[in-house]
Amino acid sequence: MARARDPRRTVRVSPVGTITRGTTGHNRLRRSDRWVVAVHGGLLRAAERPLVVDLGYGASHTTTLELFTRLRRVAPGVEVVGIEIDPARVAVAKPYEREGLSFRLGGFELPVSRPPTLVRAFNVLRQYGEAEAWHYWDVLRSGLAPDGVLVEGTSSENGRRAIWAGLSPEGPRTITFSARFDAFERPSDLADRLPKTLIHRNVPGERIHAFLSDFDHAWAMSAPYGAHGLKQRWLAAVRVLSTSWPVPMVPPLGGPARWRLGELTLPWSAVDPR
Numbered sequence: 001m002a003r004a005r006d007p008r009r010t011v012r013v014s015p016v017g018t019i020t021r022g023t024t025g026h027n028r029l030r031r032s033d034r035w036v037v038a039v040h041g042g043l044l045r046a047a048e049r050p051l052v053v054d055l056g057y058g059a060s061h062t063t064t065l066e067l068f069t070r071l072r073r074v075a076p077g078v079e080v081v082g083i084e085i086d087p088a089r090v091a092v093a094k095p096y097e098r099e100g101l102s103f104r105l106g107g108f109e110l111p112v113s114r115p116p117t118l119v120r121a122f123n124v125l126r127q128y129g130e131a132e133a134w135h136y137w138d139v140l141r142s143g144l145a146p147d148g149v150l151v152e153g154t155s156s157e158n159g160r161r162a163i164w165a166g167l168s169p170e171g172p173r174t175i176t177f178s179a180r181f182d183a184f185e186r187p188s189d190l191a192d193r194l195p196k197t198l199i200h201r202n203v204p205g206e207r208i209h210a211f212l213s214d215f216d217h218a219w220a221m222s223a224p225y226g227a228h229g230l231k232q233r234w235l236a237a238v239r240v241l242s243t244s245w246p247v248p249m250v251p252p253l254g255g256p257a258r259w260r261l262g263e264l265t266l267p268w269s270a271v272d273p274r
């Protein structure tokens with residue numbers, strides 16, 4: 001005779017994903033944190049109980065704590081949960097919990113009590129295959145609050161070069177290129193930080209390749225502005241690019257205040273390989 005199921009039994013679901021390298025570091029994600037504050041600070045302030053997930057925070061709690069500190073300045077009610085698939089890394093982070101900041105075991109299924117307003121996943125998907133990266137974009141998007149955002153990207157170890165995508169529940173919306181002015185010789189040097197969904201598409205015939213080639217060309221044309229500093233050269237190059245690419249020209253995504261940080265955001269549709 002079949003045994004009746006005990007309804008009180010807890011069903012344990014294994015975290016979805018794979019443990020990967022835990023490399024991280026102080027201030028590694030400062031460039032994207034700054035963008036999140038500027039572009040999505042209003043969204044976090046407007047949400048009733050804003051929940052932010054930092055997925056795959058790595059071997060230390062550092063970048064999650066930095067995100068928490070920066071977001072609390074602009075959205076005092078925000079709650080941040082760091083999620084890691086490696087139980088040892090969760091144990092290391094637990095002592096740093098405080099009001100509004102916690103750490104827990106989990107994966108792409110996002111084990112949180114309500115849909116997050118924002119999910120940040122940095123240097124996580126790069127260690128998966130391209131098809132998996134597209135799939136987990138869909139999985140993560142489907143877990144967001146209705147007006148929520150996924151910020152998924154890759155950075156160098158010291159954070160001086162980074163590229164990230166911004167996604168709504170409906171799909172990818174933006175791509176942002178960000179670099180310290182002395183961290184590259186030409187803009188296409190950033191290509192090694194492309195999200196997994198794009199990195200294999202940086203070949204002739206693909207939009208992302210055309211964009212980076214045009215950015216290099218605009219950078220070369222703007223060389224004379226380098227006499228006034230690399231910031232002026234970047235600003236000039238972005239203006240050249242904006243004549244042939246749909247560069248947002250006004251805040252929060254565009255305009256000189258963003259560009260002078262060594263940043264450039266484009267609509268995702270401009271580089272979408274699909």
Ligand SMILES: C[S@@+](CC[C@H](N)C(=O)[O-])C[C@H]1O[C@@H](n2cnc3c(N)ncnc32)[C@H](O)[C@@H]1O
Pocket residue numbers: 016017018019020021022023024025028029055056057058059063083084085086089106107108121122123124
């Ligand atoms: C390279 S570290 C990135 C750390 C930090 N986000 C940063 O950018 O400095 C990647 C981390 O993501 C974790 N990870 C990989 N897949 C994951 C998943 N599906 N869910 C949660 N964490 C995951 C790995 O265990 C690893 O600790």
